[in-house]
Amino acid sequence: MFEIMNDLLRAGRHSRYFNHTRSHHLFTRVRLIAWMLMVLQSGWILIDWLLLPEAVSSTIAYGRLAASACCLLLGLWFSHPYRLEISLIRLLLLVLVLTVFQTWSNMVLLQQGFASEVLAGYAFFPFMIMTMLAIFPLTMFEVAGFAIFVLLVELVTQLWTGKFGLVPGLNDLWLLAVLGLIAGWASVNQLSMLLILYRQATRDPLTGLANRRQVMEQLDGDIEEAHTHRTPLTVMLFDLDKFKSFNDNHGHAAGDIVLKQFARILKDHAKRKTDLAGRFGGEEFLLTLPETDQNQAISLAEQIRTACHQTRLKVPTGEEVSFTTSIGIATLIEGEDRSGLLQRADEALYQAKDSGRDRYCLAGDAAEPSQND
Template sequence: MDDATGGLYRKLSEFNLFDTLSNRFHSDDFNATRSEYIRTRVNILSIIFAIFAPLWIPIDYLLLTSDDAGVIAVYRLLLSIAMLGLLLTNNIRKRNLQHSLLCLTLLIIFPALFYTVCLLQLSGNDTLIGYSFIPFLLVAILSVFPLTLIEASVLGTGLIAALLCNDFFYGTLFTLSGFKDLWLISILLVIALWANQAQLHMLLRLYRQATRDPLTGLLNRRVMMERMKEMSKTWSKSEQPVVSVLMLDLDRFKRINDTYGHLTGDQVLQAFSQIMKDELRSTDILTRYGGEEFTAILPGSDMENASHAAERIRMHCEQSWVASTDNEPVRFTVSIGVGELKPGETFNDALHRVDNSLYEAKKTGRNKVVQAD
C-alpha cells in the first residue's frame, strides 16, 4: 500500500461509520447535547423564515395577478405564523432529541407545504419567480444540522418525493426540466449528507474530548458528577431506585511507575480500564476519577451484586499482566470500596462512605474488596 492510499485508509478507519449512521450508539448525554445544537439552528431558521416569507408579498403583487398575489399573501402570512409557532414549540422541551428532530421535520414540512399550495394556486403561470428554488433551499438547509445518515436520508428522501409529486402533478416529471431538477436536488442532497456527517463527526469528537479521559477512554470526573446530579434530580420526583458505587484504586502504582517507567504505568491503567469495561455492564457509569483512582456507578445493583462485580474485577486484575518496555510481565492488583446508596442519601455522601472503605482496604493489606457500612 503506498503512502497516499495508506493515509486515506487510516482516515477512513478513524471515521467510524457506526458513530454517524444512527443514534443507537450514542449516549443519552450526547443525544441531549446534539438536540441542543439542532434546537438552536431550528430557532434561527424559523425566525429567518418568519421574517422573510412576508417580505416577498410586494414583489408578488408586481409579478402576479392581484387575485393570485392576494391568495399567496395569505399563504405567506400563514407560513410566517407557523414558523413563529414552531419557534415556541421548539423551546418547550430542551435537551430532548426526539422533540428537536420533530421540530426540524416541521421546519422542512411547512415551507414544502407552502411551495405545494403556491404551485397549485399558480398553475399555468410560466414565469414564476421566487418559488422554484424552494425545494433546493430546503435541501441546502439540511446541511446545517449534525444529523445521522439515517435521519438525513429520511428527510432528504421526503423532499425528493415532494418534488417528484409536484413534478408529476405539473406534468413535468418526464420532461427535460423535471429531470434537470431531480439531478440538481440529488447532487445537493449528497453534498448535504456529507456536510451532516462531517458536522456530526466533529461534534462527537469535541464531545469525547471534553468528556472522556484520553488515556483510558473512560468518562472524566466532571462528567460523572454532572450525571450523578442529573440522575438524582429525576429521583426526587419518583422513588429512588437501587444504585451502588465502587471506588477502585490500583495498589502501589507509584512502584510500577518507578520500576518500569511511566509508559508501562500507562499501559497498566489502560489494561485496568479494559477489565472494568469487561466485568461491568454497558449501562454502568465508569470514570477515571483521577490518577490511578477510578469509580463506577452501578444503577440497578444492590450491595450484594455490586460486591460480586467488585470481586470479579479484583480477581481479573490478579490474573492479568502487561508487558513492560523491556518485555517483562508486570502484574498489578486493586483495592476496592463498595457501597449501596441509602434512601435519601446524596451521591457525595455515598462516595465519601465508599472512599472510607477503600481506605480501609488499603490499610488492611490491599488487593481486597471492603463494603461500606
C-alpha cells in the first residue's frame, strides 16, 4: 500500500519508460482540448455581439482571437510527445492561456461597468479550468500544484474586484476547492489505472521485470537515442546455469523461487531510471544499460555474479540451494541495429557457458573470460 501511494504521490519513482507512456497521454489530451477551446473561443464571439455593446464586444473579440491563436499553436505543437516535462509544460501553458484570458476579460468588463457573473461565458472559467484537471493522469503533487494556482488566481481576482469576503465570493472559493478535490481524485485515479494497465501489459507476471515485448520496444528506442547522441549503450544477456537440471531435481516451484530471487538481484543493481531489466524468456534475462560503456558493464556483471554467489534459498523440499549465472556483454557499435546487438550478446553468452559457466564474456572480444571466485 505504501509503495502504491508513493507511485501516486510523485513521479520520482516512475521509470523512464512509464513516463514516456504518461507523457503521450498528456500530449494527446492537451492537443484535443486545445483544438476544442480554439473553436469554442472563436464561436463565442457571436454570443458576445448579442449580449455586449459593440465597443466592448470588439475588444473582447480580440482577446478571444488571441486565446484561440494560442490554443491553435498548442494544438500544432507536435514535438517531444514522449518527454514528460514538455507535456507538463503544455498543460501549464493551456491553463495559463485560459487564466490570462479570464483575468483580462474580467478587467475589461469591470471597467465598462459589467459584472462577469451576469454574462454568459465568463464566470465559469475558473470552474472549467479546475474540472479540466480530471481529464489528465497527474500525480498528487502535480494536481495539487495546478489546483492551488487556480485558487490563488481566483483569490487575487476577488481581492481586486472587492468580491472577497462577500457571500458570493466565499461560495465560489468553496466550490472551487470542492471541485479541486474531486478533479484531483479523478486525475490520480486515472494515473493509478494507467499504472495498473501499463504493468499488466509490460511486466512478466512471475518476476515483475519487464516482459520481452517491453524490452524489445525500449531497446529500439535506446539504440536510436544512442546513435543520435553518440552515447554508449551496453546490453547484458543472462542465463541461469543448468536451470533445467535444477527444475528436474528440485521441482518447478523451487525454480520459480530462484527466478524471483535473480530478478530481485537485477532490480537491486539496475538502479538508474534509464536501466531496464527484463525476462527474455525462460531462464534468460536481459539488462539494457544506456550511457554505459564496456568497463562499467564488466564491473556491474561482477557485482551481479557476486550477489548470486552470496544468495542461499530454501526451497519447498526444505533444502538450501544456490545458483550461478553466465553473462554475455555487448556494447553497441556504430550503425548496429537491435538484431545485431542481441546476436553478439547471445554469442558472448554461449562462449561464457562453453568456457565453464558462472562467468561473463565480451562480444567480439577474444579476451579471457572472467574467472570464478
